[in-house]
Amino acid sequence: MQNSEEIWRLVDKHQDDLIALSDRVWEIPELCYTEFKSCAEHTVMLEAKGFRVTKNVAGIPTAVMGEAGEGGPVIGILGEYDALPGLSQEAGVAEPKPLPGPGFGHGCGHNLLGSASLLAATAVKDWLAANGIKGRVRYYGCPAEEGGAAKGFMARAGAFSDVDIAISWHPSSFSGVNPAQSLANTRIDFSFTGRASHAAASPHLGRSALDALELMSVGVNYMREHMPSDARVHAAILDAGGVAPNVVQAFAKVRYLIRATNLPDLSRLIERVRKIADGAALMTETTVTSQVVSAVSNLLANTPLERAMQDNLERLGPPPFDDADRKTAAEFQATLTDEDIEASYRRAGVPVRPNTPLCDLIIPADAKPGGGIGSTDVGDVSWVVPTVQARGATYAVGTPGHSWQLTAQGKLPAAHKGLVHVAKVMAGTAVDAIQDETLRARAKADHAARVGKTPYVCPLPADLEPPIKMSA
Numbered sequence: 001m002q003n004s005e006e007i008w009r010l011v012d013k014h015q016d017d018l019i020a021l022s023d024r025v026w027e028i029p030e031l032c033y034t035e036f037k038s039c040a041e042h043t044v045m046l047e048a049k050g051f052r053v054t055k056n057v058a059g060i061p062t063a064v065m066g067e068a069g070e071g072g073p074v075i076g077i078l079g080e081y082d083a084l085p086g087l088s089q090e091a092g093v094a095e096p097k098p099l100p101g102p103g104f105g106h107g108c109g110h111n112l113l114g115s116a117s118l119l120a121a122t123a124v125k126d127w128l129a130a131n132g133i134k135g136r137v138r139y140y141g142c143p144a145e146e147g148g149a150a151k152g153f154m155a156r157a158g159a160f161s162d163v164d165i166a167i168s169w170h171p172s173s174f175s176g177v178n179p180a181q182s183l184a185n186t187r188i189d190f191s192f193t194g195r196a197s198h199a200a201a202s203p204h205l206g207r208s209a210l211d212a213l214e215l216m217s218v219g220v221n222y223m224r225e226h227m228p229s230d231a232r233v234h235a236a237i238l239d240a241g242g243v244a245p246n247v248v249q250a251f252a253k254v255r256y257l258i259r260a261t262n263l264p265d266l267s268r269l270i271e272r273v274r275k276i277a278d279g280a281a282l283m284t285e286t287t288v289t290s291q292v293v294s295a296v297s298n299l300l301a302n303t304p305l306e307r308a309m310q311d312n313l314e315r316l317g318p319p320p321f322d323d324a325d326r327k328t329a330a331e332f333q334a335t336l337t338d339e340d341i342e343a344s345y346r347r348a349g350v351p352v353r354p355n356t357p358l359c360d361l362i363i364p365a366d367a368k369p370g371g372g373i374g375s376t377d378v379g380d381v382s383w384v385v386p387t388v389q390a391r392g393a394t395y396a397v398g399t400p401g402h403s404w405q406l407t408a409q410g411k412l413p414a415a416h417k418g419l420v421h422v423a424k425v426m427a428g429t430a431v432d433a434i435q436d437e438t439l440r441a442r443a444k445a446d447h448a449a450r451v452g453k454t455p456y457v458c459p460l461p462a463d464l465e466p467p468i469k470m471s472a
């Protein structure tokens with residue numbers, strides 16, 4: 001790894017503090033909109049590093065923003081710190097071993113995500129001050145990426161409206177520019193209400209909400225063959241109507257997560273799912289109501305910023321993993337299938353490299369990533385501000401997202417090296433954007449051209465507030 005530039009050395013200067021922050025956040029995994037301790041840790045770090053801190057961004061208690069510098073362009077570096085349910089795991093152990101407690105874990109690596117972004121912002125802050133350059137850098141501590149669409153609420157409240165360029169990243173098997181491929185999505189809760197009755201003595205007097213929920217599922221399953229091939233529909237039953245089979249279930253609730261490549265396709269799919277819910281209610285003589293819980297937009301690419309980031313990656317080279325890191329990563333790879341590993345290379349768009357437990361390359365700019373597309377609330381930021389994201393190698397190649405293996409690798413030396421490496425990628429890109437007015441202009445022109453024909457409409461219903469009380 002090259003380390004020739006001032007901005008990269010400034011990243012090194014603060015790395016120990018931010019690695020420690022990442023490890024502390026790993027220790028206190030908190031879910032969607034309840035990240036009070038993790039947000040407090042980030043707030044304390046922002047204050048310690050000398051940022052001007054704004055708490056409660058967009059009315060969300062677990063969102064925080066720190067700004068440094070004066071005048072000039074505004075660079076926003078986005079971080080996250082929420083964890084996931086069901087992914088508790090002992091650190092560094094290559095076998096499933098949940099820790100005692102509520103079962104939460106950092107199975108998406110957001111402990112690293114927030115810390116690397118704050119590290120990048122801190123280095124840019126120092127660089128602005130050291131060189132007397134006009135410009136502002138902001139760290140956005142964004143909660144509830146996993147299902148809470150917090151950045152959408154923050155965007156809707158105008159939190160990014162004066163940002164010139166937004167930069168972020170996500171932990172990954174590989175180092176490279178994160179391709180701007182993600183699905184727009186929405187979560188909608190459907191509640192069916194029927195009538196309870198004795199299931200044996202008077203079944204004819206009951207109307208089953210659970211039947212309606214099941215028929216809705218059948219209808220959605222039949223729809224799958226006739227929807228765009230990239231679209232996805234998943235469901236989780238939130239309330240099956242109780243535990244007594246001899247009572248006709250009077251109430252049942254299901255959460256649908258609907259995804260499509262863009263918002264118009266998503267709206268069409270939502271309407272079809274709603275019709276199926278209505279049909280299920282009609283068939284069972286129950287009633288149905290629905291409540292949108294969250295929604296995010298698809299990601300917009302930005303070619304000039306992606307080129308600038310690629311340039312930084314190629315100058316920097318791959319993360320400096322050593323033999324000890326590779327040995328540990330190989331132990332985790334041994335818990336994966338060949339298919340897990342192949343799928344990871346396919347998603348990255350590079351040929352499989354045998355016996356390579358950790359990323360040893362930078363994904364080339366002309367790689368053709370294949371499949372495996374999720375969703376992110378960075379999508380909404382990308383519609384408002386020219387946005388670029390890195391992916392940073394922090395774990396064994398092939399480690400599935402949202403897995404115990406990912407949680408387990410979140411405090412390893414390899415994860416720490418990946419954190420510092422990607423902070424350099426982001427800080428270098430930020431410095432380029434501050435110094436090069438033409439890069440900013442090209443990024444804005446690219447953004448305007450992409451948004452041009454389909455102006456941003458926030459997919460969150462206007463009356464929907466951030467579901468701050470939501471958890472799990």
Ligand SMILES: [Zn+2]
Pocket residue numbers: 108109110145170
């Ligand atoms: Zn994630």
